[in-house]
Amino acid sequence: MTEFSLPPIQTTARDDAVLKALAGFVMQEKLEPGEKLPTERILAERLKVSRNTVREALTRWEGLGLVERRQGSGTYLKAAVSLDMLHMPLTLAGGNDFTGLMRTLEIRRALEAEAAALCAVRADKEDLAEIERKLDIMEEAFRTRAGMSSEEDWEFHQAVYRASGNPLFEQIISAMHELFHRFWEHPLGVRDFGHASFPYHRTIFNCIAAHDPEGARAEALKLIATVENDLKRGAANLKLSDRK
Amino acid sequence: MTEFSLPPIQTTARDDAVLKALAGFVMQEKLEPGEKLPTERILAERLKVSRNTVREALTRWEGLGLVERRQGSGTYLKAAVSLDMLHMPLTLAGGNDFTGLMRTLEIRRALEAEAAALCAVRADKEDLAEIERKLDIMEEAFRTRAGMSSEEDWEFHQAVYRASGNPLFEQIISAMHELFHRFWEHPLGVRDFGHASFPYHRTIFNCIAAHDPEGARAEALKLIATVENDLKRGAANLKLSDRK
DNA sequence: GTGCAGAAATTGGTTGGACCATTGAACCAC
């Protein structure tokens, strides 16, 4: 039985209409992240809708992280918007505990491995140079400070995601990274957190440079495995529990 | 330099306060998806805030897919909510074209492979029985209707995600599935779309049942590869472009 | 002219009240 495609007719969808118009405006004016949008009052007047409706629409965008509102100042674009964008809001239940952290790490393992493999296939000379540059910086920081630096480490991984040719990898992992920023910054009491992952950065790069996708995938899996072990040690130390 | 955890005092954060209170209410009343929430007017009265504030808060939740509002009827819970949930809204720019579809498929390949591997490690007898049941249904549908059925196929994969022990897999892939529902339903003019992927469902299951994570990962990669090929054929057929 | 404190304008946040549009249940005629 084939299912007919009969979307219900919408007589009232002013919020969406406002957002659509606003997205068109942003594209027309070529507004970029950081720039200021028209004030709510002006939007309401121009679009011939109530300021309330404008606010509901902007609340939607704010929830999606597309826009930031500063009282007394204005509303500012926070990400690139276009008419044909699709939204995929995810909610992690009980994401504050150790279990939630391990779960996001499993997602990261999946994406990290695939991104590394794709990168090995697609990275051109320029991409490789950029990745190696980040790798050198990271290794230098490791030597001088005698330990992993989450900042430089993160830069290296981002370079890999970018060279994968698929911006979704960076988007998804960045979102998770932001969510658990406090965890990555405070290594759970494990003194040499991330130490074991250090050598795999170089091996991953070598596989990418050699255009060996399966090798890159394997090395990425090993790297995440070391992080997982560190986390488990940290959890054992702190007796991190579900309670707040 | 350690960063102190001093959240700025919020004289004005009524939306969040409303949502926090509402989340507490939902947990206290043990409301489940599908059930009805108090009306906006009642919430406004009980929480001592304006109905507009309640509406802005609910608009947030609606944007996150946690709640559904039906005019004239009421507001209904759409997903489980808790006090400690974290939100990760993703926006895919230009997701309507062929490129966007291929990109989400690369994400799916990453997650599918990892979920199958985890499933091979963690699935217990009950999980295995459930997966095999879905597999039998799918194979039966394949025989009787002489072709892949997206519905039964999807059920099989969902069973795998669930048995992976990490609900994030199902969440992320389901969100993508919903976004591209129209694409999966209309196989781009490829007559036997998905046909090539059929045998790999059984091989994936065999690896999972044998608790062979790397085998399951490899078979899952092969399955997605067939889907990718079908999509490429479809794109060649339809000359799908960026234009609407 | 410079620097700075205070006033004024701007802008998002909130309120209360009103009315519209849709839904669903109760009711009624047939």
Place this chain on the structure above:
DNA sequence: GTGGTTCAATGGTCCAACCAATTTCTGCAC
């Protein structure tokens, strides 16, 4: 029962005002 009508409940929209944070302007002291 069937099919329409009425009516209360509920979300959607609008308006006008005020509050709170921020930015900008103004004018005075130096």
